[in-house]
Amino acid sequence: MSGLNIQDISMRFDLPNGGHVQALQNVSLDIKQGELMSVLGPSGCGKTTLLNIVAGFLAPTEGKIMLNEHPVLGPDAERGMVFQQGALFEWMSVRDNVSFGPRMAGKSKSDWAGNVDHLLDVVGLQDFKEKMVYELSGGMQQRVALARCLANEPDVILMDEPLGALDALTREKMQGLVLKLWKETGKTIILITHSVEEALLLGERLLVMAPRPGRIHKEYRLPFADLGVGKDLREVKQHPEFGPRREEILGMIWDMEEEIMGRTEESA
Amino acid sequence: MGQIIADLSAELATLFISILSALPAIVGYVAVILLCMLLVRVIRQRMQPTQDYTSLKTVTFGDESAVVSDKAASIISVVLIFVIWGAFTGTSWLPSLFHAPGPFLGQGTFTYTVEADDGTRDDATVTVVVHEAGAAPEAPEIAPGDGAAKDDVLVIQAYRSKLLTWDKNDEVNRKDNNARIVAVDGRPIDRDTDVDTGFARVALTDKGTLNVEPGKGWQMENIWLPAPDSVWSRLISVSRDGYQNVTLAEHLSYSLFRVIVGFVLGAAVGIPLGYAMGLSNWFRGWFDPIVEFMRPVPPLALIPLVIIWAGIGEQGKIILLFLAALWIMAIAARSGVSGVAISKVHAAYSLGASKAQIMRHVIVPNSLPEIFTGARVAMGVCWGTVVAAELVAAEKGVGKMIVAASKFQDTDIVLMGIILIGIIGFGIDVLMRWGEKWLVPWKGRV
Numbered sequence: 001m002s003g004l005n006i007q008d009i010s011m012r013f014d015l016p017n018g019g020h021v022q023a024l025q026n027v028s029l030d031i032k033q034g035e036l037m038s039v040l041g042p043s044g045c046g047k048t049t050l051l052n053i054v055a056g057f058l059a060p061t062e063g064k065i066m067l068n069e070h071p072v073l074g075p076d077a078e079r080g081m082v083f084q085q086g087a088l089f090e091w092m093s094v095r096d097n098v099s100f101g102p103r104m105a106g107k108s109k110s111d112w113a114g115n116v117d118h119l120l121d122v123v124g125l126q127d128f129k130e131k132m133v134y135e136l137s138g139g140m141q142q143r144v145a146l147a148r149c150l151a152n153e154p155d156v157i158l159m160d161e162p163l164g165a166l167d168a169l170t171r172e173k174m175q176g177l178v179l180k181l182w183k184e185t186g187k188t189i190i191l192i193t194h195s196v197e198e199a200l201l202l203g204e205r206l207l208v209m210a211p212r213p214g215r216i217h218k219e220y221r222l223p224f225a226d227l228g229v230g231k232d233l234r235e236v237k238q239h240p241e242f243g244p245r246r247e248e249i250l251g252m253i254w255d256m257e258e259e260i261m262g263r264t265e266e267s268a
Numbered sequence: 269m270g271q272i273i274a275d276l277s278a279e280l281a282t283l284f285i286s287i288l289s290a291l292p293a294i295v296g297y298v299a300v301i302l303l304c305m306l307l308v309r310v311i312r313q314r315m316q317p318t319q320d321y322t323s324l325k326t327v328t329f330g331d332e333s334a335v336v337s338d339k340a341a342s343i344i345s346v347v348l349i350f351v352i353w354g355a356f357t358g359t360s361w362l363p364s365l366f367h368a369p370g371p372f373l374g375q376g377t378f379t380y381t382v383e384a385d386d387g388t389r390d391d392a393t394v395t396v397v398v399h400e401a402g403a404a405p406e407a408p409e410i411a412p413g414d415g416a417a418k419d420d421v422l423v424i425q426a427y428r429s430k431l432l433t434w435d436k437n438d439e440v441n442r443k444d445n446n447a448r449i450v451a452v453d454g455r456p457i458d459r460d461t462d463v464d465t466g467f468a469r470v471a472l473t474d475k476g477t478l479n480v481e482p483g484k485g486w487q488m489e490n491i492w493l494p495a496p497d498s499v500w501s502r503l504i505s506v507s508r509d510g511y512q513n514v515t516l517a518e519h520l521s522y523s524l525f526r527v528i529v530g531f532v533l534g535a536a537v538g539i540p541l542g543y544a545m546g547l548s549n550w551f552r553g554w555f556d557p558i559v560e561f562m563r564p565v566p567p568l569a570l571i572p573l574v575i576i577w578a579g580i581g582e583q584g585k586i587i588l589l590f591l592a593a594l595w596i597m598a599i600a601a602r603s604g605v606s607g608v609a610i611s612k613v614h615a616a617y618s619l620g621a622s623k624a625q626i627m628r629h630v631i632v633p634n635s636l637p638e639i640f641t642g643a644r645v646a647m648g649v650c651w652g653t654v655v656a657a658e659l660v661a662a663e664k665g666v667g668k669m670i671v672a673a674s675k676f677q678d679t680d681i682v683l684m685g686i687i688l689i690g691i692i693g694f695g696i697d698v699l700m701r702w703g704e705k706w707l708v709p710w711k712g713r714v
Contacts, residue, residue: 077620087611090710091633101619
């Protein structure tokens, strides 16, 4: 079975005060090659933990992750990661950031130069190749991060709130870019977000997670990502199904947040 | 314990009194600052007003970004230091109009009245010649005058005083006639009452002679505070001929050599040590107590021990500077490594980098800003430590030069050395800042 298989993952760790945290409980998920899955959930639902386990930064206490039929044991170039911000290397130019993966793999410049230039074209940074990353705006920096991840040609791209720190307008443009890159490259993408609209717009599949213990609450299959490729995303939001879905999921997350609040009040 | 507190309170009281006596000078200086501010403000208003963004801000008090160093104030303040320095030393660089009143120079006279035991009185005139240090004028020839008391001549160097044994040439004297001086310039004088003759203070000593102290004015004597021009000419002569058979270049090179070698060794050991502490629990645990204990020990406190162990040669000084730089660099490198954002390391791992590549391309560059900050601090500490170590024991070096000069009261060399130490220390910091801008241009811009 190819693709990414998350098999009955549980994650439990001890706290210094003697207690323990059940961050994830029996999470299972199969993601096919080329799928874009967005993950939503209130804070503490374990979505970032799940992403870190898939990336190989954390080891689960139970279960395993299989990618294309081999187990995930640690970080690897086959699973690229895009962070919210601050993960670029300030001491390198835009081009050096984007070519970091191929350069570390020991590839010669002739092997990667064409692809890196092409990716910089795709993300609209062809005129900023020689600039240092700290000279760019936040939106441009995230485009560098996307290009850097793609230049390494991973099988799976893991995005941890990649657009979370951007302003609304830039964010909307970047959402279009993510969809475009997804369709053009056919990569498997897992995208964590706090924005219900973003999850609806980008996720071919949408996973809602619930907290304490972190688990899968509900899964949706959505048409909006396919509709939105190359289109104005504001039109997609006018789709008759979009509004009701948004309200449904918002309500679901609100209920969970309120439940958490209630529990903390009780314990306090 | 009570005795210590009493002693310290007395010290504090003395200190407080000297601060109080300096108060007029401090208030005057602040007044000059405010006066210059008003003046410059008026001049600027007359000129074309600039209209940049900051000038349009209405809230500037408390807005840190609106406060920038005013170039005019800096220039005036530095010029004023030299003017004050020159005014109170009577430098030739300033027109004498600006000079504070100097010591009395030239010739003055006063009379004294002698009363012998038989009640007879007679007057005599004393001619006082005050000359500058170095000049030794001939005493003028004068007629002895008539009467029992004969006229005298006194030659005194400026800022000094002299005893006048007035009865050496008189017909009456203290021994035979029990003669004594009852008045100077017609005013009565005794052991508790001095007489101001206008150019000098005259006092009666216990033995009955006269102590003549010509007026010193407001200027500082050369051995207390040499004039800027004499410091300058001393700089020229010492850099040409050297001081005590050692050239100035040699003194400075030795000091700089020690600082640079000590710092480089300290960095060469401290940076890897800091990296080890930042990357490994075991090394962090091993060296934390050592580093945290050694860091607060001032390097100056190690001077005696280093002299005992390594003597006063180059080795001892380099060990001292090595120790001064080591802990600072280790701590800077440690915090540089600890400061690397985990997302950068994660990103590098998922881009396929190996541990060595992450070290070389992520951790080292990421720690450079911290290391440069540490290096600037370490260089400053090393420079201060080398001068102090040379003050204590050295053959050559700028600190040795000033301490040797102070023993011969060559205050101009002391002052010159202090100024050179300041300029070099400042120069080192400027160089480090240039290097920082060049090597870590992203510092503070993340």
